[in-house]
Amino acid sequence: MTTGMIKAGITYNPATAARRLKEGGVALLPTDTNYALGCVPWEEAVCARLYAIKQRPPEKPLTLFVRNAAEGRAYADLSPEEETLFKNLAGRFWPGPLNLIVRSGPRAPRHKYFDANSISLVCNRNKALIDLLDAVGGPLALTSANISGTNIDGLVSAGLAAKLFGDKIEVFVPAVDSGADHAVQHHRVASVASPIICRSALAIEAHRGVAALANTLGIGCAMRLALRSDGCAQPTTSDR
Template sequence: MLPTDTNYALGCLPQDEAVCARLYDIKQRPAEKPLTLFVRDAAEGMAYADLSPEEEVLFKDLAARFWPGPLNLIVSAGPKAPKHKYFDARTISLVCNRNSALRALLDAVDGPLAMTSANISGTTVDGLVSAALAAELFGDRIEVFVPPVDSDAGTTQSSTIVSLVGGRLEVVRQGDVVVQ
């Protein structure tokens, strides 16, 4: 479990399908709900995408304005994107957060992590998933717990999710980041 700019999250190496399966089992997450890829920067994110010229312009603009930060960008998946049942075959959700503990871990593994919020699938959490709630829900079933190191990141909601597929910007979920 590790902190992000919004919710505490469960994470694993994205290319390891068996580890992703364990994460899904722990979270009780349906396999048809894909994981999100957390990257270090826009260039790393673009390496996992297949962007049309229109999508690339939108991607670069939004990444320059809001990354690192609580914004997920859904784009067409490129050849480098993980190719197993825990990722969508057509699209990939990419995030670049500013949380220092998360960024240090991404540097330590020298690449992205597959992540999802640290709650039980299908349950509602009032507010964001905190370190304490994540530990209560998953404590002894998780191999590594990364404690929070940043002070409040200023977020009050889960991340904003925006789709850029087809060269059109569509807000899928509104969070604190307002995309215009």
């Protein structure tokens, strides 16, 4: 494995970063919300190293970050009703800070750091992240850049992420200095009396203590929806 870190202040090149990730490296990279730790999702040993760095329990699965809805769909196993809901939700909220939790298909990663039956998919708009995914040629496995079990006041910034993990990773991806490139898109959604999002309503309500998401997905907020076999989606607070 390459051990030299691509550090802040050094010219960053997505192709070089992708090569180091494919060699088994771990990256710090921006998303639409927090800075995240990321790696290629296919090798259990590589994901195990990310978990050791973050001190994350293995029973908490990783999230797969994809470039578009079609790529995300390739890793899912959906009924016709779920397919319709997936397309509607992805079409309205992707790219953006929305996790869609679906049954995993045969192409999804198959090891202990991903759930055996479901997979969490995200498609963000952050340009630096998308450029890296393009250079890798596929998705990356991500988790927020904090020590597991610790609370951080606000978002995980590039500076905080580097302070926590800068000596443990191989790739540091700088955020693009443009609000249009990495700001979270705001979406207005309707509030209803049920925690279920029907395919005809696209409505979000606070669920299991997820307050303040009933009306707006604001900066720093990421909403997780689990697609159900009846063609509806349910908010979840499961830590992916």
